[in-house]
Amino acid sequence: MATTAPNVYNQRTVVRRTRWQKFLANKKLWRGVTAILCTLVLWEIGSRWDEWFGFRLPFIGFIPPPSDVMVAWLEVLPKIGYWQSWYLSFKRVLAGFLSAMLLGIPFGLALAVNRYFRDIFFPPFEVLRPIPPLAWVPASLIFWPTNEMSIAFVTFLGAFFTIVINVLGGARSIDISYLRAAQSMGATQLDMFWRIVLPGTLPSIFTGAAVGMGITWEVVLAAEMISGGGTQAGGGLGFFIWNSYMGGSLEQIVVGMISIGIAGYLSSSAIRYLGTVCMPWRRLF
Amino acid sequence: MAAVGTVPARENAGKGAISIRNVTKIYDPEGVNVLAVDDCSLEIAAGEVCMIVGPSGCGKTTLLSAIAGFHSITFGEIYLDGELLCGPGKPLADQGADRVVVFQNGALFPWMSLADNVAYGPTVQGRLNKTQAREKALDMLAEAGLADVGDKFPGEVSSGMARRAEIVRALINDPKVLLLDEPYRAMDALTKSIMHEALLEMYDRTKVTIFFITHDLEESIFLGDRVVVMTTRPCRTKKIVEVNIPRPRDYHILSSEEFRLLVDEANEAVHEEAIKAFEAGERELA
Numbered sequence A: 001m002a003t004t005a006p007n008v009y010n011q012r013t014v015v016r017r018t019r020w021q022k023f024l025a026n027k028k029l030w031r032g033v034t035a036i037l038c039t040l041v042l043w044e045i046g047s048r049w050d051e052w053f054g055f056r057l058p059f060i061g062f063i064p065p066p067s068d069v070m071v072a073w074l075e076v077l078p079k080i081g082y083w084q085s086w087y088l089s090f091k092r093v094l095a096g097f098l099s100a101m102l103l104g105i106p107f108g109l110a111l112a113v114n115r116y117f118r119d120i121f122f123p124p125f126e127v128l129r130p131i132p133p134l135a136w137v138p139a140s141l142i143f144w145p146t147n148e149m150s151i152a153f154v155t156f157l158g159a160f161f162t163i164v165i166n167v168l169g170g171a172r173s174i175d176i177s178y179l180r181a182a183q184s185m186g187a188t189q190l191d192m193f194w195r196i197v198l199p200g201t202l203p204s205i206f207t208g209a210a211v212g213m214g215i216t217w218e219v220v221l222a223a224e225m226i227s228g229g230g231t232q233a234g235g236g237l238g239f240f241i242w243n244s245y246m247g248g249s250l251e252q253i254v255v256g257m258i259s260i261g262i263a264g265y266l267s268s269s270a271i272r273y274l275g276t277v278c279m280p281w282r283r284l285f
Numbered sequence B: 001m002a003a004v005g006t007v008p009a010r011e012n013a014g015k016g017a018i019s020i021r022n023v024t025k026i027y028d029p030e031g032v033n034v035l036a037v038d039d040c041s042l043e044i045a046a047g048e049v050c051m052i053v054g055p056s057g058c059g060k061t062t063l064l065s066a067i068a069g070f071h072s073i074t075f076g077e078i079y080l081d082g083e084l085l086c087g088p089g090k091p092l093a094d095q096g097a098d099r100v101v102v103f104q105n106g107a108l109f110p111w112m113s114l115a116d117n118v119a120y121g122p123t124v125q126g127r128l129n130k131t132q133a134r135e136k137a138l139d140m141l142a143e144a145g146l147a148d149v150g151d152k153f154p155g156e157v158s159s160g161m162a163r164r165a166e167i168v169r170a171l172i173n174d175p176k177v178l179l180l181d182e183p184y185r186a187m188d189a190l191t192k193s194i195m196h197e198a199l200l201e202m203y204d205r206t207k208v209t210i211f212f213i214t215h216d217l218e219e220s221i222f223l224g225d226r227v228v229v230m231t232t233r234p235c236r237t238k239k240i241v242e243v244n245i246p247r248p249r250d251y252h253i254l255s256s257e258e259f260r261l262l263v264d265e266a267n268e269a270v271h272e273e274a275i276k277a278f279e280a281g282e283r284e285l286a
Helices: A008-014 A019-025 A027-053 A066-076 A080-113 A115-128 A133-143 A147-172 A176-184 A189-227 A237-247 A250-278 A280-284 B060-068 B114-125 B130-143 B159-171 B189-206 B217-223 B251-255 B257-285
Strands: B018-027 B034-044 B049-053 B075-080 B083-086 B099-102 B177-181 B209-214 B226-230 B237-242
Touching (some): A080 A115, A080 A237, A133 A147, A133 A189, A189 A237, A189 A250, A237 A250, B034 B237, B049 B217, B060 B075, B060 B099, B060 B209, B114 B159, B130 B159, B159 B177, B159 B189, B209 B217, B226 B257, B237 B257, B251 B257
Parallel strands (some): B177 B209
Antiparallel strands (some): B018 B075
16 A cells, blocks of 8 residues: 555645735734724714704714715825825924934933933923923924924924933833843943843833824824915925815815824834834734 | 863852851931841851841842842941952942842843843953854853753743743853842742752852852752851841752752751741741831
8 A cells, every 4th residue: 555645634734825815814804894894884874864864963963974085085196285295294204203213212311321411401301391292383483494394393392202201211110130130240331221221221212102103193283284384384184184174175174184094003003013123022922 | 172071160160258247237218227137247158059048028138239239238348259349448349240140030131032141241241252152152051951942032931941041141150159039939839849950950060159048948958058047137147057968969858857857947947037027027017
């Protein structure tokens, strides 16, 4: 008997699913899709209640139904102005966010590791921190020569304080055993900083970045609405919404809002992805 | 090239005698003096396994911190191989890789692989370059039965493995003294017994001086040459139990009559102090 019996177990393990098949088989994906579809259906019913049953539901009755929003969206999609708005808002968010990271992380770490630095800079920082970024808008419109610069500045502030306070808290809460262990093995201050304090603070840096990114979007949008689409600082998704409001297009307002939601989701996904790349040891948790 | 099976000579072999003389430590949080250690003296010979037992909060860790250089002492002096670590005019000992601490809750850096953790000491001291340090780290991990997990993060291995790696991380620095602060506290009995045998095996290989704080009496008799029972706060030496069970030891001695008698002897002294500590605790709360 030379024929070998078919090995069921081996055959089973040989079946390899493609990435796409795995993606589609993921229950998490389908739960999410179902949740979004249900929301859309409920929203559609709520908005059309007036048409179908003759009276308007409170709140939701005033919102255009998703089908109309979709139509409005398809209308703006090919227009360059809509994408211009995306581009401008993203540019501002990135500029503010990145400068806040670049200044905020070293500043927060310096506050954490140096007592004198902390004694001097922490009190003024704490006084400035509670001031909402939007309260800076009038002053920065006066200080900065262009609208664009004042928007960037206000955006920067929104993320900066959050990032600094997270970095400071994170660096200060590193388990003292790590520092002692490193020290007792003969680490210099510099070694301790690069190989203990910095990686120990990374989780907090990413938390700060995620929260800061959210605030940045809020601030950019509000600043765009306030500064308006004048000659200098035109466009942006904030202005897109404001413009739709002035033009009386409810559908376009909702298009703008959902666009912001998507933009924010993309930004925080990017941060989460970076987080897993920079902190491989955190994938275990 | 070291031949397989030979033990590489330890530069600090036969060193690590600690002499604690009349050490007193007064903590002063917000003006309230707390006497943590009171006139404590203890001689630890080079290559000895000295087990320190005593009630919770009695000041054992304070003593360890003084040797390691984490905390200052108020009076008295501590010598390492005849050299002053801390004493009058120098209340805080310099921290150094000749006295490496293994902490209660484990302090492997979670962001480094086990091999990188172990290689950390030699690299920061500039004794070895990165490749050499890594090679040596992997060798030493393999010796401790951790051959295949060098590239894993501490969070990926069991607590027993992590703890073993942490001891390897201390040993790679060729310390004169290993300071262990209840390293096996949170472990289940089975893991603990494996850890004990691993530690004994490591000790038989290196003969490094060990200063081992614990609550576990059986552990202290099983591992130690001497068991020093401390009084409740303020910390003094109350009783020293000599353990003359020959090495190498294995778990069979746990059931021997000799072992039981020693545990009983230590237990009596500890129990007395535990009751005192408990009552003192109640008074403080009342």
